[in-house]
Amino acid sequence: MSNGGKTFFGHPWGLATLFGTEMWERFSWYGLRAILASFMVASPADQGLGLSEETAQAVIGIYGALIYLVALPGGWVADRILGPRRSVFWGGFVIMCGHISMAIPVTSPAFVWLGLLLIIAGTGLLKPNISVMVGKLYPEEDDARRDAGFSLFYLGINLGAFFAPIVVGWLASGDRWHLGFGAAAVGMALGLLQYVIGGRSSLRGVGERPGMPLPARELRRFGLLAGAGAAAAAIALGLWAATGTFTLGRFTAVMTVVIVAVPIVYFAYIMLGAHGLTEDERTRMKAYIWLFAAAAIFWMIYDLAPSKLLFFAENNTDLSLFGIPIQAATTQSFNPLFIMIFVPVFAALWVKLGNRVSTAQKFAFALVMVGLSFVIMAVAANLAQSGRVSVWWLVLVYLVQVFGELALSPVGLSVTTKLAPVAFKGQMLGVWFIAVSVGDAVGGQTGRLGQVMSEPAYYLLLAAMAVVAGLALFAFSGRLRAMMSEHRTPAAPPIR
Template structure:
């Protein structure tokens, strides 16, 4: 729904409200992410949790995986219970409480675990629904204007992602962990304040659920939720009482569950009684290939806040243009390169048109992410003799962004294009499950570091990505036939 009067760069002023809310929410998310792994691995003597780096990597991986996985139920809650506007508010409020819990200066993991759980739940409510609200600011016949509005919205995401590691990393320096976590809480509070003050600018967008539950359905849903929570608590209690519970074991179990989600879902879509046509079944088979490729990509790409962060801390001379920086600051390289190169890649894909297919873009992305870890292997080898220049990480992130801008922008588009008619709405959430799977498995790859040197670790993951990319290239013609692909529009990436 468009509006007259005051505008935000030619767009409805409600976009300014959502732009600021999302920018500050991403500030809180990327700020926490920039210091979480190093906090967990730091000695309790300096306020950390004393985990091994491998365990911290697994926890960060599962945490990131759950953040993307809960987008599915979060969208459902908005559609059936709260509506998008209230879902975003309560999601932001719960996120803020999570960061406050993280900031409590008490030793031990209790408040940390509570904080991460609250952030996961809150992000599930906020993240998918604020994007829905952006789209609803425009009329159905304003496709071009809506695309432009989303581009501005994504700029807010990357601005928050860029400044967060710099600010939070500086505040958390010298083991001031909880000051850094507090900054993330303040960021989310500022986003909430802007959201509340700008409510009138939204003009009713997202006020009501699209398909509210009946009273009977509400009762059944509440019972099911309580039953699931009780069963989960019982299972954890029994596991803990057995004396065999470990954090490594817990992250492995969660990873297996996350891996099972797409397997069950795709089996349900392909073999359930949905009346899929032969063309729909063929497109879904092609999509599964792309889903696996995306999961492999994110498995490596999202090691930035764990494995690469530890490399920055332990093996890098953190001096950039003569200025000393924090290890967390290296997490700002990625969003900076995204903001620089998004216009270039958007123009490139427009010029190439359908001469470059979706499988080819995915293959290029896999090869790029693989090459970035070849570079990391070289850097790790040089680091055996002493700290290496931080420019090695700059190069790694630059190569990775070339890969991301070849895969992420077309992911949602191709998901919509290949989805069977009966699953059009659900399939948008499935794309984020690929990120979830990649994050969870990537966290578990830290176990390889216990049996091989880092040079080999990086090369093993690089080989997986490059081989997968070559496999996609070999089957491009077959995949295009299965997809009936002619042209897939390119949109800015959303993380």
């Protein structure tokens, strides 16, 4: 695994391969994310789809929600059918095909929807399994080096996320949307090329086989069920369209209900089913449900960056930093920049505070921070009623939000694995991403509030929800800590 003795900052050379693959995949993801909403609301005369801002926000919400939701089946496919290594390759290939589909310069939106569908499917295969492969580069007992390796890996994520909006936003300016989509396709192609060439030697033996392969008979059965499910969904959509009542807005509303139902059904299955849970496990799961709800509220606001906040940047700010003109998409680079700056600061802070700050208190702080960020947005929106405001308002908003993310995201997976019942240890690893999925879906639907309230009132309403939820968590943090039997929560880099 060391590729003839070569190392990557003292780590197995395979980490360099995975670092580059993930950096380019995140470049493609965040590049598309930075211009997608603007493309959707641009008029057909400007080569866009001509959607309303409310509908575009709802579509972006469902798109983001499905990206995180498919991590669960993507992990299952790797474990039972393909293995992590092939899952990452085919996931990246499907993502690249999705971006190519969107880059085709035709007036029909069919290639756009096909492209988004392919990107969702491909990300479900790539995203959870490339992290698994990073872990497999190290011996099981080498926890310290593995943690350091993941820190380097997450640096690649944020480097891709930082540069993508700048590059893709510039290329897509002047209504050259398909050029921006093409740049995202090139980014994923570069990641795939590095993965294939670099992986021949540095990843030999890593994640090549599924952990629990399906027997041939069950594999055929799975194929039939998957095909039948896809056909049933296509028929249902076709029949809905035939009635003349299908609209994007209604579709996103139905999908939001389905996505919100997923964790409700899942938690009911865990708590009410006959799974042999001990009383301590039931108590810990009750505490986790509160943390899950808090996380969903956080992501509901935080992940409005590529829709609501992007529209504000485009329509209400003077797009200039230090006298240099920027694109609206460039504002999406503020978040990863602040993450890279403040990750070591918060890591040192949590070590210094130690056991004095509980998981519930960190989540509560995150909610208050994301709520405060929307109080700032309300002030900016109020000032914008008299004319464009400085883009530095958005810089401040993203700075405050990152303070919240670094208090919540690093402990999310950790507390999930800690509180999971023994019977659900493996499955629960994907539950954290369902919280992001629920938050994204619901956040997308909040755009409808713009029809009945002003912009400042919209931001204040969401801010109030987050702050009230945060204060409630602070009030009950002692009780939750007791229910969780919490003594310490390991810190880890944020995963996005």
